[in-house]
Ligand code: IDP
């Protein structure tokens with residue numbers, strides 16, 4: 001008998017994705033949204049905001065003692081970001097694969113950072129890294145809540 005418990009269980013998740021000010025300034029919003037759509041993820045919230053110092057600090061609180069933190073705050077509050085929530089099986093890790101590693105110079109071609117990025121701070125996009133951080137970030141940026149809707153094409157995305 002195969003050991004079924006060894007098979008990883010895929011669960012429906014929602015991840016917080018944000019196009020950072022450099023991605024918005026460079027006109028990459030449509031390109032980035034297109035990649036998430038084409039992958040088969042479902043959009044459940046979307047808006048453009050100019051982050052306040054307070055929301056930026058809360059979002060990146062885990063990095064508050066790092067030397068790059070002041071620069072990161074200046075960057076994130078410098079202009080509009082595009083906030084999104086994307087739903088799908090394992091959407092948190094799937095999104096991180098689409099995004100690629102932090103430094104664009106080390107990110108593989110085919111990933112968003114690998115295709116468009118050349119730096120560490122200016123890396124165009126944020127994606128939640130775990131279920132608890134995703135929930136924290138979704139509540140922070142979307143206190144109004146997310147949309148619940150049925151996307152008919154999802155029946156052709158999952159077997
Ligand atoms: P991640 O976005 O790939 O999860 P984190 O390590 O969580 O990367 O860092 C959060 C953000 O802080 C990065 O996306 C990047 O914009 C910025 N950052 C991280 N490390 C550096 C650095 O060494 N110099 C400048 N900015 C950095």
Ligand code: MG
Nearest residue numbers: 126127128129
């Ligand atoms: Mg991170």
